[in-house]
Amino acid sequence: MFNRLIRANGRHRRLEGWPLVFTILTTGAILVGTVVEFAPVFLVGGATEPLATVHPPTPLELAGRDLYIREGCNNCHSQMVRPFRQEEIRYGPYTRAAETVYETPHLWGSKRTGPDLMRVGGKYPHLWHVRHMENPRSTSPASIMPPYPHMLTRETDFESLPGKMRGLRRLGLPYTDAEIENAVALAQAQADSIAADVVAQGGPDRLARKEIIALTAYLQRLGTEFDGSPAEEDRELHEEQEAIEVLTDAATPEATPAQASGAAPSPRAN
Ligand code: HEC
Known part of the structure; x- marks a missing residue:
């Protein structure tokens, strides 16, 4: 394995010795990377078009x-x-x-x-x-x-x-x-x-x-201008969320006196 690495390294060294070829190849590699980064922004129209319900701040x-x-x-x-x-x-x-x-x-x-x-x-x-x-x-x-x-x-x-x-x-x-x-x-x-x-x-x-x-x-x-139409996955998520609530309610032991008297719940940890 090391031999293969050393051989590859040697080939790279040779390439570095040809400045023009090396420059053309690296420029090509950078251009490909640039296209891969930028193309989605132009292809995914929804990313740059505001939702109909979105307005600039008052x-x-x-x-x-x-x-x-x-x-x-x-x-x-x-x-x-x-x-x-x-x-x-x-x-x-x-x-x-x-x-x-x-x-x-x-x-x-x-x-x-x-x-x-x-x-x-x-x-x-x-x-x-x-x-x-x-x-x-x-x-x-x-x-x-x-x-x-x-x-x-x-x-x-x-x-x-x-x-x-x-x-x-x-x-x-x-x-x-x-x-x-x-x-x-x-x-x-x-x-x-x-x-x-x-x-x-x-x-x-x-x-x-x-x-x-x-x-x-x-x-x-903040966040109130989303058109509200939940995507399919959001609806599924909601159902799942309700199922989790039912399960956790069932698993919670008897409310402590503090909870029963309506004391503030403990703050959420981040
Ligand atoms: C040092 C970090 C820190 C800074 C700076 C900070 N916050 Fe907070 N913020 C928190 C933490 C931790 C919480 C959760 C506890 C709480 O509700 O105070 C929080 C909670 C909040 C909440 C409630 C969120 C929720 O969903 O319950 C709001 C609103 C908020 N911050 C607004 C602000 C605003 C506006 C500023 C700037 C003026 C600010 N925060 C600066 C740490 C910070």
């Missing part, structure tokens, strides 16, 4: 997205559910490429100190996010997520929104002139509505202009 959601990037949330949270069974059971339908065409830059990520946030939109009421950001331990007792109380006192920068939207339009996001002109008013209207919900849910007053509301608007949109 002005307020855009402000929230910038806060998410500013605070480095993506250092601990990914936004991509992988097409694996265990991922779908935990987070929901896997992320379609067509859902993220308006993401500039992408926040898919791979670092998961915290859970994936791709489908967190609508999972909790607005007030939950306010409380969780102010102090993660108040909603998730064993959380190691840092608190962001400053987001409840700092004002959202609404004025920069039209400029940001114009910039994003040059990168291909289909914002209309009217949306850009009315960006500030649109953002404030959405913020007022979320802030009113927070108050109705028993939360603090006068948050509408604060960063926490923009961030909440952004978090609540």
Whole structure:
């Protein structure tokens, strides 16, 4: 075996001695690799065409997205559910490429100190996010997520929104002139509505202009624009999930007094 390796090595050495031939062969190898990498992007049309239900973020959601990037949330949270069974059971339908065409830059990520946030939109009421950001331990007792109380006192920068939207339009996001002109008013209207919900849910007053509301608007949109039509495999998965629940319920011993009295379940380990 070693002899064969040494012979192959010798042939390679000889090849390296012919600079022109060697250059042509390596260039060819790199070109083949490039085609293999790029071809799928052009051949799989669905990867670059947005789903009919997908829209670019509203002005307020855009402000929230910038806060998410500013605070480095993506250092601990990914936004991509992988097409694996265990991922779908935990987070929901896997992320379609067509859902993220308006993401500039992408926040898919791979670092998961915290859970994936791709489908967190609508999972909790607005007030939950306010409380969780102010102090993660108040909603998730064993959380190691840092608190962001400053987001409840700092004002959202609404004025920069039209400029940001114009910039994003040059990168291909289909914002209309009217949306850009009315960006500030649109953002404030959405913020007022979320802030009113927070108050109705028993939360603090006068948050509408604060960063926490923009961030909440952004978090609540995540993953909600998927057209909902579960692929065949999703339906199968759902049935399987229900079967697992039935099995685990049957296997769980009598509820402890704490559980029976409705105490909060222990936080999920990551
Ligand atoms: C040091 C890592 C870390 C950073 C930075 C971080 N998080 Fe978290 N996050 C976690 C962990 C761990 C959890 C799970 C425990 C919990 O719910 O707090 C979590 C949970 C969450 C949840 C609840 C997810 C669910 O499905 O229950 C949301 C929403 C969230 N984080 C948003 C954010 C946002 C927004 C930021 C940036 C402002 C951020 N996180 C920054 C670690 C982090």
